Amino acid sequence: MTMDFDKLQQTLSAAIATSRLRDAESLSDKQSKLPLSDAFFCGEDTLKNKRFYEALMHAIKDIQARFPNEKIRVVDAGSGTGVLGALALIAWADYVSFIEANPYTLSWSQKFIEKLWLSDRSEFYCEDATEIVLPEKYHLLISETITIDFTREDFHNIINHLKQFILPEAIIIPEAFDINFTQKMQDNTIVQHETISRNSLWHLGQHIELIQDETQILEISGEAQIYGNTYISSGETMSFFNTMSYSRDDISDIFVWAK
Ligand SMILES: C[S@@+](CC[C@H](N)C(=O)[O-])C[C@H]1O[C@@H](n2cnc3c(N)ncnc32)[C@H](O)[C@@H]1O
Structure with missing residues (x-):
């Protein structure tokens, strides 16, 4: 199946529309800092996703020029539904590591990536992105974990921590x-x-x-x-x-x- 932005977003919206946690899972999910419903809300934001897709296509082209003949590895920190990492994959990144602290959200994203037939280019960590130790260095770091006052989500701590796992000349999105x-x-x-x-x-x-x-x-x-x-x-x-x-x-x- 060839995948473009519209198909990916439609697949995501359809999967969100038919998803429901069991009652016990739902209770436990609500205890987490950001429940699955928050990831769904961000996943449904088509315009946001489209802008990130444009940015990813541009960034991946620049990375290909900076690192000729290298397989492009991306880390998506706070990956939610997995939408941004998936968009990086259809924008020709070779490999994405998804990091998500909420286990229900991570498991949901794993199934979504399977639906897109992208699992063989993906790996999943159910961990805190401000603490994780990664085994390799990446060309591109994406993190959409931002509120405008920068106090309610972990963006800065995530970037500061993960900087040690990106290559010199790697790109960070948003910049x-x-x-x-x-x-x-x-x-x-x-x-x-x-x-x-x-x-x-x-x-x-x-x-x-x-x-x-x-x-x-x-x-x-x-x-x-x-x-x-x-x-x-x-x-x-x-x-x-x-x-x-x-x-x-x-x-x-x-x-x-x-x-
Ligand atoms: C605002 S949502 C965005 C999801 C996705 N990146 C997108 O653009 O649709 C942020 C996600 O990051 C996860 N998250 C927040 N802080 C995290 C951390 N320190 N480590 C791992 N995941 C985190 C939340 O559980 C949530 O699913």
């Missing part, structure tokens, strides 16, 4: 972020705080200083550079990098109040 922090003050003025510039990743432990005010709302929005000319802005897709708003009482620990 960069632009993030805007907006504080809406009591008198309706708006204060723009900081833009984290392109090509610099958010550093854990870094703080944005807010102006003291009684009723402000803080909003974060931005743009992710997936790879090359492929970007996703807040609000464009269903699941990825969307705007977050905080009220004064619900402020994330990346913000501190000015004294």
Whole structure:
């Protein structure tokens, strides 16, 4: 069977539509940090998947030029349904290692990859991507484990940990972020705080200083550079990098109040 983006997405959506965990599994799945339903939600985000596919095709071409005659190995960390790793395989990567911490999600993705006839080019690790030890080095690292405030998912810890398992000149997807922090003050003025510039990743432990005010709302929005000319802005897709708003009482620990 020849597989293109549309066929892969249709197969994924059909498989999601007919999936149901047994009651006991469902209870146990709900205890995990990100249940299978979250992976399904991201898997159903066709526009996000399409942009990642464009980025992957471009990145894999660049890797082929950088590493001529090498078999291209990809690691998909926080692989969910397996959609991004599968897209890398149809974009001519040779091999993908899928890493997923939720056992129900990993087992679901294994069956999905079988359905696509891609199992012989895949391996699966049910492990925490911030701790796993991998036996080889990779040409491409993908991780779609991001919320826009970078505090609710493991993206940075994953990238920082897995960097030791990628080759020099390997590509990381997504590659960069632009993030805007907006504080809406009591008198309706708006204060723009900081833009984290392109090509610099958010550093854990870094703080944005807010102006003291009684009723402000803080909003974060931005743009992710997936790879090359492929970007996703807040609000464009269903699941990825969307705007977050905080009220004064619900402020994330990346913000501190000015004294
Ligand atoms: C937002 S979903 C995205 C799934 C998929 N990459 C996609 O684009 O549709 C993130 C997935 O990463 C997994 N995950 C999050 N942190 C992880 C970690 N530290 N190690 C392994 N898997 C992780 C979650 O269980 C979840 O299935």
